[in-house]
Amino acid sequence: MTDDSTRIQKNRRAQILEAGLEVFSVEGFRGATLDGIAQDAGLSKPNLLYYFPSKEAVYVELLAGLLDTWLDPLRALDPSGDPLAELLAYVRRKLHLARDYPRESRLFAGEILRGAPHMEGHLSGDLRRLVDEHAVILADWMDAGHIARADPHHLIFSIWALTQHYADFDVQVRAVLGEGRDPWAEAEREVEGHFRRVLRV
Known part of the structure; x- marks a missing residue:
């Protein structure tokens, strides 16, 4: 894995976590959805799932x-x-x-x-x-x-x-x-x- 790809992955994870924080803090865990987190992050749902397998995984890391x-x-x-x-x-x-x-x-x-x-x-x-x-x-x-x-x-x-x-x-x-x-x-x-x-x- 190149330095560029590693940096991109770190940035993408940070982008998803920032979106997750926004969605969870407004909607709560039950109200939050992967679709909502992906939308807030400006990503497709499959792209988000490449980094986090579930909304719970995003939540736990936060x-x-x-x-x-x-x-x-x-x-x-x-x-x-x-x-x-x-x-x-x-x-x-x-x-x-x-x-x-x-x-x-x-x-x-x-x-x-x-x-x-x-x-x-x-x-x-x-x-x-x-x-x-x-x-x-x-x-x-x-x-x-x-x-x-x-x-x-x-x-x-x-x-x-x-x-x-x-x-x-x-x-x-x-x-x-x-x-x-x-x-x-x-x-x-x-x-x-x-x-x-x-x-x-």
């Missing part, structure tokens, strides 16, 4: 690449940093991730709502280990009196819920706020303010 991205903001939490500053920085990173990758956020939410059939092992494995490790860090900060006491796992859940809400329920947020308001600019101010109050000792 999810596999997504989990690492979704966990990166928590991995960046510095145990030796200032506890309040570190947690507020984590809130901002999660909010920016939801703002910059709304389709990925909806894809992930859709998978969870379906019972996570393609991610159950990752959720109870990599995700749980990472959250458990950081829950210990939060508990240590609470024990030292640096941040207000709460269940560390539920504190992390509340950060997820508030930050991802603005991507997953974008239509609702914009409808309620009305025209002329920037949900993301307001979210950064209000969500950070909320956690500053919650975490204050």
